[in-house]
Structures are given as structure tokens and as C-alpha cells.
Amino acid sequence: MLRATPRATARPVLRRLLVGAASVAVAGSLTAAPPAAYAQAEGTGLPSPARPGAGPDRDHLTVTVRNAGGGADGTFELYCNPDGGSHPDPGGACAALERDTRWGQDVFAAPSEGGFCTMQYGGPATAHVTGTWAGRPVDATYDRRDGCQISRWDRLVPLLPAMGGNRGARV
DSSP, X not given: OOOOOHHHHHHHHHHHHHHHHHHHHHHHHHHOOOHHHHHHHTTTTOOOTTOTTOGGXXXXXXXXXXXXXXXXXEEEEEEETTTBSSSSOHHHHHHHHHHHOOTTSOTTOOOOTTOOOOOOOOOSOEEEEEEEETTEEEEEEEEOSSXXXXXXXXXXXXXXXXXXXXXXXXX
């Protein structure tokens, strides 16, 4: 009489798990493309499978800035790929967004709760960004109430206006 040992029955299960994980990893690497790949697909006449918002349904954001001063307040339209709209610097704004776009991460995400932020005040400026970026809906608010929020704002200059010591600087 033969008895199945736990080790003998565990091997096929482990093999299926490893083969399944490898298949998922290979499939994921075939579909993931860095932001630079979008630019390579542009101008070739080929559709960009990694960027559903390219073409006629290109990326579009509405940026509303309040209390920034210096003529930076207002509501601006931004289109990317190709860049345009009423935003004062569409090329720079789109480049800032492209630079921070990473697979599996939201470029517009708020800082995580419970983090440590410096207790500094960056002024009364606020911004609201809505629209579509990389085929995903966007509805994000910004302010400058502490170090984390200031850093989050400054990371997106020139999408958002440069403030304080960063006025005129391009990130």
C-alpha cells in the first residue's frame, strides 16, 4: 500500500503556482511600456497600445488655480500628445506629467495618511485638476498647507504655477 506524502502532493501545486506566476510576469512585461515608448510610437503612424488617450481622444486636463497671485490664477485647459490648450506652458506641463507617470502609480495621488510632514506653510494657493490622463479619470486637489503638500505641488511645476522660492523655476 502506497501512501501519498504531503511533500509529494505539494510539488504539483507548487509547480502550478510557479508556472502561473511566471506567466503573469511575462504577460505583464509584454504590456508595460515606459513613458519614453509613447514618444517612440508617436510619429510612426502606429497606434500606441500603452496610451489609450493618444490621438483624437488625447489626454485632457482642466487646471483651476486660486490664490496663487502673480497672474497665475485662473482656469486653464491642457492637452497632451500633441501639447496644446490655454495652459501657459503646455509643453512643460505635459513633460512634468510624463516624467512622473509610472505604471501602477497615480501621478495625482495625495500623500499617504500618517506620514511625517514638515510644519511649514507655503501660502494660500489651491489648485483643482480634473480630466483624463493616461486613459484614467483625474480629480485631484492641491494646496500648500505643509511640507508634503508643498512637495507634491512643486513636483508638478509647471502644470501648477511655481510658488515662493520656486517662482520661475522649472522642475
